[in-house]
Amino acid sequence: MAGSAATAAQRRRTSRLWLALAAVLVLVAASFALGAFITDQLTRPVRSVDEDVTPAALGGNFERLTLRSADDRADLDAWLLPVPGSDVGVVLVHGKDGSKSNTWGDGFVRLALDLQAAGYQVLMLDLRGHGASGDGRYAFGFMERFDVIAGVEHLVEEANVAPGSVGLFGVSMGGASAIYAAALDPRVGAVWSDAAYADVWPIIEQEWPDASGLPMFVLPLVRWTHRLLHGFDLQGVRPVDQVAMLDGLPLMIVHGRSDRLVPVGQAQVLASAAPWAGVWLLEGVGHAGAFDHDPAAYTLRAIEFFDEALRVRLARGW
Structure with missing residues (x-):
């Protein structure tokens, strides 16, 4: 009986450990997904072209x-x-x-x-x-x-x-x-x-609230995700x-x-x-x-x- 109780307790501890590990993995995955989404949105250039402005339109050759x-x-x-x-x-x-x-x-x-x-x-x-x-x-x-x-x-x-x-x-x-x-x-x-x-990092910090609409505590997550996705550190x-x-x-x-x-x-x-x-x-x-x-x-x-x-x-x- 005592052995069975100990085995059951061990199983419960192991189960809780796996649940905790799974929760951590889910949290990390969710953080990465969120950071990747924000990074994608905030590093995507806004395309702007004036098709009427060329050197030829202003009298030049090109x-x-x-x-x-x-x-x-x-x-x-x-x-x-x-x-x-x-x-x-x-x-x-x-x-x-x-x-x-x-x-x-x-x-x-x-x-x-x-x-x-x-x-x-x-x-x-x-x-x-x-x-x-x-x-x-x-x-x-x-x-x-x-x-x-x-x-x-x-x-x-x-x-x-x-x-x-x-x-x-x-x-x-x-x-x-x-x-x-x-x-x-x-x-x-x-x-x-x-x-x-x-x-550039002080400029990013300065502009972050207005540019992203997000609180400052999200910025380190974006920096971490950006480094994983693009291979370099924005702070560098x-x-x-x-x-x-x-x-x-x-x-x-x-x-x-x-x-x-x-x-x-x-x-x-x-x-x-x-x-x-x-x-x-x-x-x-x-x-x-x-x-x-x-x-x-x-x-x-x-x-x-x-x-x-x-x-x-x-x-x-x-």
Whole structure:
């Protein structure tokens, strides 16, 4: 009798243990499913294209291209504004939820045309998941760097731009992508970074309640799930850590002092990591608003930067 009672008690304990284990597994699975759903929704770009805005519509000439990202994960819709015989070029990179056709209204295309008129072969592309490009998720520059490198590859290999004479021009997430790409690709000769962040995680934390409608305690779950699904930690997306790898590469940091999305302190962190960089901070200007603040002055300064960084350095054999 005593043995039977002990056996029954042991079975009950074992049963409770299995029930507890099953409950934990269900909780983990449910947490993962919830995190995966939220991650999918919040990293899906909003596609925006203005089909009426092209270089041709604004009086220029261009070629439409399909590029393959350097990590072989996405087809990228791109425009090349050629300058026959020119050995200098610039890749223009838009920001989150933007595209090559609608950044700053038609301002991005106008800037490209002005760069072309100044003798630069210009490649404009839609990042993965954006505009007319293939599917992709936000990676805040970490994966988009491979899209930018595809643009560099085309300018050097197909348009005969000299290695080291490719400039990168990026806005917001595009600026972060440009910094990441330049740190990886020695064919890049200069970077213009407008409204980029040094560290994306504080921006995600800042924007989380409004962007998601969810409480802050859900964010660590999303970070964990994102890492499992996509293979990298959002908290590790820090363009500032890439700046040291630029090793004196010409860099211009542009930022509005009234930027509420990416506070100007982020630009100052980038500048501290790159003491050789040019820094242009504009009073009364919000996020990525420097071009709209004074398009003519902005365009002139960008052309002068690339002239000095690419043409003069090339002529001197630097």
